[in-house]
Amino acid sequence: MLATHIYFLVALTRIASSVNIQPSTFTAPGTFPTSVFSKYYNNPTATSAQPQPVVSDPATHEIYPLALTDPNTIPINNTVDPHPLPPAASSAKIFEAAIAQLKSISESPIFSGDTCGRCQAILEVAKFVSLSTPSNGPAFFIQFCNTFKLSSNCNVAYGQFSGIGSVLTQVVANADVGGYDGQALCQNFFSMCPAPPTLPLDLSSWFSKPKPNPLPAPTKCSGNRLNVLHLSDLHLDPRYLTGAEANCTSGLCCRKNNTNTQSPNIVLSPAPRYGAYRCDTPLSLALAALQAIPALTGTKDNGFAWTIYTGDLVSHDPDNQLSRDYVEYTETIVFDLFKKMLGSGPVYAALGNHDSYNQAQDAPHSLGGALAQQFSWNYDHVAGLWKHENWLPQAAVALARAHYAAYMVKRVDGLRIITLNTDMWYRANYFNYLNMTNPDNSGMLRFLTDELEDAEDAGDKVWIIGHVLTGWDGTNPLKNPTNLFYQIVDRFSPHVVANIFFGHTHEDQINIFYSNNATTMSADTAGAVSWVRYSTFFLKCLFSELYIQMGPSITPLTNLNSGFRVYEVDSATFEIMDAHTWRSDVNTFSSLDSQTAVGPTYGYEYNTRETYGSSISGWGVDDPLNATWWHRVTEAMEADSSLVTTFNTLQGKSSVRTKPCTGDCITAKICYMRSGSVPIAMQNCKQGFGSVQS
Numbered sequence: 001m002l003a004t005h006i007y008f009l010v011a012l013t014r015i016a017s018s019v020n021i022q023p024s025t026f027t028a029p030g031t032f033p034t035s036v037f038s039k040y041y042n043n044p045t046a047t048s049a050q051p052q053p054v055v056s057d058p059a060t061h062e063i064y065p066l067a068l069t070d071p072n073t074i075p076i077n078n079t080v081d082p083h084p085l086p087p088a089a090s091s092a093k094i095f096e097a098a099i100a101q102l103k104s105i106s107e108s109p110i111f112s113g114d115t116c117g118r119c120q121a122i123l124e125v126a127k128f129v130s131l132s133t134p135s136n137g138p139a140f141f142i143q144f145c146n147t148f149k150l151s152s153n154c155n156v157a158y159g160q161f162s163g164i165g166s167v168l169t170q171v172v173a174n175a176d177v178g179g180y181d182g183q184a185l186c187q188n189f190f191s192m193c194p195a196p197p198t199l200p201l202d203l204s205s206w207f208s209k210p211k212p213n214p215l216p217a218p219t220k221c222s223g224n225r226l227n228v229l230h231l232s233d234l235h236l237d238p239r240y241l242t243g244a245e246a247n248c249t250s251g252l253c254c255r256k257n258n259t260n261t262q263s264p265n266i267v268l269s270p271a272p273r274y275g276a277y278r279c280d281t282p283l284s285l286a287l288a289a290l291q292a293i294p295a296l297t298g299t300k301d302n303g304f305a306w307t308i309y310t311g312d313l314v315s316h317d318p319d320n321q322l323s324r325d326y327v328e329y330t331e332t333i334v335f336d337l338f339k340k341m342l343g344s345g346p347v348y349a350a351l352g353n354h355d356s357y358n359q360a361q362d363a364p365h366s367l368g369g370a371l372a373q374q375f376s377w378n379y380d381h382v383a384g385l386w387k388h389e390n391w392l393p394q395a396a397v398a399l400a401r402a403h404y405a406a407y408m409v410k411r412v413d414g415l416r417i418i419t420l421n422t423d424m425w426y427r428a429n430y431f432n433y434l435n436m437t438n439p440d441n442s443g444m445l446r447f448l449t450d451e452l453e454d455a456e457d458a459g460d461k462v463w464i465i466g467h468v469l470t471g472w473d474g475t476n477p478l479k480n481p482t483n484l485f486y487q488i489v490d491r492f493s494p495h496v497v498a499n500i501f502f503g504h505t506h507e508d509q510i511n512i513f514y515s516n517n518a519t520t521m522s523a524d525t526a527g528a529v530s531w532v533r534y535s536t537f538f539l540k541c542l543f544s545e546l547y548i549q550m551g552p553s554i555t556p557l558t559n560l561n562s563g564f565r566v567y568e569v570d571s572a573t574f575e576i577m578d579a580h581t582w583r584s585d586v587n588t589f590s591s592l593d594s595q596t597a598v599g600p601t602y603g604y605e606y607n608t609r610e611t612y613g614s615s616i617s618g619w620g621v622d623d624p625l626n627a628t629w630w631h632r633v634t635e636a637m638e639a640d641s642s643l644v645t646t647f648n649t650l651q652g653k654s655s656v657r658t659k660p661c662t663g664d665c666i667t668a669k670i671c672y673m674r675s676g677s678v679p680i681a682m683q684n685c686k687q688g689f690g691s692v693q694s
């Protein structure tokens, strides 16, 4: 640069010296030479401002406006961008770029040691894809799955239609993927983040008024007892293939083509006509149970006062064998069978996670527009069936249609039944990962609270019925919603909430809820109890909703007997006075195949009061099996571990395959019984002893 400069000066000097310079002076005139331009915007001779000539561009013929040069109004932020933007990319191009980013994030050393950051960065890219070119969302997730080996068949698991690809696309498009939502998604579904913490709960405006103090005086027992049937987790398998492999290597057994890989051509264990330990319920077993119920429970003539069904009608098919038709078929046939076989009392049913398509999915209304309605077909369907069977009044049917199939029934006897769609706190529902800092994004717990306040005002008692339990070992539901549920139960117990019933794990379990968030657990603080009656029918493997999860829950689980329970309920307090459980030994079913004279035998398994109550002093026959009683049972268990051994056997419905509970299992099990929410279970209990299935 310098060299050029010097050369330029030299050149100038040469030119100067070559012309003939006349030394002279010149004085310019004191007014502007106005003739230079033909037109002016202002007075060119005025001394207060510079002349503004009207300049016409001979090339463009444009006349430049005064505003361009007016010193008082300098235009800024010219809206004509001198640099063009690139053309919008095609959807294919965007996808290509997103996959390149996925690759670069997955390989980038910036994230070494920070798998969680890596996962959330990928979800940020997924969010862009989902918002800009949603049709590529599922394909992006298939690539994500392949890159991190999240499934053995990514195309099926993350694809469109029966896969979860479209759901994930909706979720990441709306979620805070860089924050709590993203961390929880990465933890639960991809095992790439640590679990985010339980968030502080602000209850200051949740309840419209504080818990009454003192509580209203308890209703007097009437001494009149009602029989109430509790069924759960029927999981009818209408595709059960008698004679197929009952000891398959993975997934749902007793199905065509699902062999034992060690013996693909010869069936090792032919599926018996009435069912097997690693299969769902064949129609023959469903009918045997439904025939046994009236015969064994003394309800042949009058039926039950009512029946509660705590969810899961549909079998555990792989996702790509499920369909809306299949779910509707099962809902139709099972409710029809209940109507035909159980007598006249109404059946109050809650939806289970398998009673949806895709299974475990249910979307919150807050998604808005058509997306908010994407499961209405199911709510309309079951509500229509409940109306058809004459189990629900019109008001409850309307609530069910509008509210995720959850409803409130006000019975004439003063009991209110409130059912919940517990997919709204189930970990496997992807839609729960939207707005997670709100513990009630779906509004389901608002609905519950409003109904409980209404019942309190009316002096009515309530039973809450759902499917996925809120506590026990804390492995199934989400932290924040169950933390809130626990506070709601405390607020309305025991004067409003008389009982809570769940299903889902197929095992016979119990949960005690305490006051003050279980900071003191004693007979005095025990407020409510949830009866978890897992599986009327034996069942198993949660593989289909958990197959993308890591850890022990992937293992196909099973090995329980088939059973049902009847409660004796006080007709004034709606407390449980006695509970009777029957079961059938699945281990005997193969021996029934050689004949047709008899089917399965259901026999009495146990009486809850007699089994656990003998060590509880001062509890009269007219005192209910309430939370206080159950807390004292857990104290008796602490003193005498043989009671836990008994509980463990009954948890699996006396299955020959239930493994003994010893050592840490004893204390863990008592701890689970006292844990009604995920944070309490996680805070207090040793993990790994929740299930007796193996």
Ligand SMILES: *[C@@H]1O[C@H](CO)[C@@H](O)[C@H](O)[C@H]1NC(C)=O
Residues within 6 Å of the ligand: 076, 077
């Ligand atoms: C011009 O752009 C700047 C920067 O974006 C902005 O702050 C300013 O408000 C704009 N001014 C006008 C007059 O539009």
Ligand SMILES: *[C@@H]1O[C@H](CO)[C@@H](O)[C@H](O)[C@H]1NC(C)=O
Residues within 6 Å of the ligand: 247, 249, 260, 261, 262, 268, 269
């Ligand atoms: C089931 O098959 C496995 C091999 O896949 C075998 O080890 C096991 O003993 C079989 N169980 C029964 C009950 O037949």
Ligand SMILES: *[C@@H]1O[C@H](CO)[C@@H](O)[C@H](O)[C@H]1NC(C)=O
Residues within 6 Å of the ligand: 256, 257
């Ligand atoms: C079983 O496998 C055969 C051969 O691959 C196939 O044709 C058939 O459709 C399969 N049936 C089922 C029910 O999966």
Ligand SMILES: *[C@@H]1O[C@H](CO)[C@@H](O)[C@H](O)[C@H]1NC(C)=O
Residues within 6 Å of the ligand: 174, 364, 366, 367, 368, 434, 435, 441
């Ligand atoms: C998230 O919460 C906000 C605020 O309540 C709500 O407007 C929005 O619809 C919610 N989004 C989803 C996807 O649930």
Ligand SMILES: *[C@@H]1O[C@H](CO)[C@@H](O)[C@H](O)[C@H]1NC(C)=O
Residues within 6 Å of the ligand: 494, 526, 527, 528, 623, 624, 626, 627, 628, 629
């Ligand atoms: C359970 O019943 C006993 C005996 O009737 C009563 O003293 C106790 O307060 C009840 N507990 C609850 C939580 O209702």
Ligand SMILES: *[C@@H]1O[C@H](CO)[C@@H](O)[C@H](O)[C@H]1NC(C)=O
Residues within 6 Å of the ligand: 198, 199, 200, 201, 483, 487, 517, 679, 680, 683
């Ligand atoms: C209840 O206790 C659990 C376990 O200590 C805690 O994580 C949670 O935040 C508590 N909930 C409330 C509302 O205080």
